Amino acid sequence: MQPCGTEFGLARTYLPRMNDFRNLRVWHKAHALTLAVYRATSAFPSAERFGLAAQMRRAAVSVPANIAESCGRRSHQDEAHLLQVAFGSACELEAELLLARDLGYLPDDEQAPLLTDLVEVKRMLGTLANRTFARAAPGR
Numbered sequence: 499m500q501p502c503g504t505e506f507g508l509a510r511t512y513l514p515r516m517n518d519f520r521n522l523r524v525w526h527k528a529h530a531l532t533l534a535v536y537r538a539t540s541a542f543p544s545a546e547r548f549g550l551a552a553q554m555r556r557a558a559v560s561v562p563a564n565i566a567e568s569c570g571r572r573s574h575q576d577e578a579h580l581l582q583v584a585f586g587s588a589c590e591l592e593a594e595l596l597l598a599r600d601l602g603y604l605p606d607d608e609q610a611p612l613l614t615d616l617v618e619v620k621r622m623l624g625t626l627a628n629r630t631f632a633r634a635a636p637g638r
Contacts, residue, residue: 519566524622528562528584531615535591538612542603550603554594560587561619574634581627588620 519525535558539551561584568580595612598604604612 517569519562519569522565522569522626524619524626525562525565527615527622528565528588528619531612531619532558532562534612534615538604538608539598542598546603550594550598550601554591554598557587557591557594560584561591561623565623568630574630578627578630578634581623581630585620585623585627588616588623592616592620 532555535554539546539554542551564580564584564587568577568584571577571580592613595604595609595616599606599609
């Protein structure tokens with residue numbers, strides 16, 4: 499599979515920094531977490547279909563989506579900004595997982611592995627963002 503955009507010749511001519519997000523372990527972990535959140539929220543009460551369940555899904559989707567988008571940016575500064583957005587969405591999802599547990603929608607035995615995976619994604623995102631910020635520093 500080609501990196502995003504290369505089928506149109508963009509990587510060579512317009513976006514020389516383009517990377518394939520599918521090569522990032524953090525994207526794979528965030529993608530798997532998103533799938534798990536979709537499965538977990540499918541059991542929420544129907545009254546939460548457009549409430550907490552939808553918000554959790556949006557936050558979960560935002561993490562791998564912003565990681566992927568960061569790979570298509572031309573500058574390290576733009577890339578780092580999108581990784582920060584992904585991190586913020588991960589923090590939002592963490593708060594929503596706690597709320598879902600406290601409301602009784604997500605039992606501890608289902609919530610715990612989601613939180614464990616989320617903490618790992620946040621750790622990996624933090625590391626990647628810090629490295630990207632360092633490359634974006636003036637004089638580099």
